[in-house]
């Protein structure tokens with residue numbers, strides 16, 4: 001597997017916001033979002049390392065910081081070899097870690113259903129101008145996956161959350177179309193709307209009215225508006 005960096009910080013996004021964790025940033029992503037804030041993670045050309053070596057470094061960083069929570073992010077983690085991800089998570093689970101993963105959702109979690117306690121799926125919307133299209137069929141596959149996990153929403157482990165990064169009204173419209181087509185809200189999946197970091201101060205106050213235009217009863221469902229808290233704190 002290929003890893004860009006391993007470091008201790010605080011989860012600044014989604015339903016686990018505020019949870020200190022060791023982040024494992026995988027190297028390699030072919031999605032190509034224009035506003036990506038980790039473009040250095042796109043390349044697949046870093047030297048390969050074994051899951052055992054990655055787990056050892058995670059343990060070292062975690063022990064130093066006193067943590068037992070890991071977030072595997074990217075890059076696109078699901079473009080790593082599935083067998084190696086399974087080995088890494090098995091090693092970390094044996095050491096008592098809570099395991100979360102963040103994915104664009106473009107690639108499916110083949111054989112990894114039991115590898116993570118929390119899946120964050122972040123479909124890319126028009127402002128991302130991603131090279132790979134994200135379809136409602138793909139979201140339907142993730143909703144079916146969430147249902148197969150059989151974990152009640154809001155429990156710990158929490159199962160799966162959807163996270164939409166918003167730059168403008170068109171993103172909200174596209175997200176609401178995807179959610180409605182896949183009936184994601186009816187599956188008990190927490191749905192996060194997160195302002196794109198470079199425009200957060202302008203976008204965040206507008207989110208409720210933008211949502212109201214495209215999803216009038218959004219407040220009846222598990223929908224949350226959460227900015228990137230680690231950026232407010234100046235953390236990596």
Ligand code: SF4
Nearest residue numbers: 029031032033036075
């Ligand atoms: S999927 Fe994530 S890592 Fe890949 S380009 Fe988009 S934001 Fe960056």
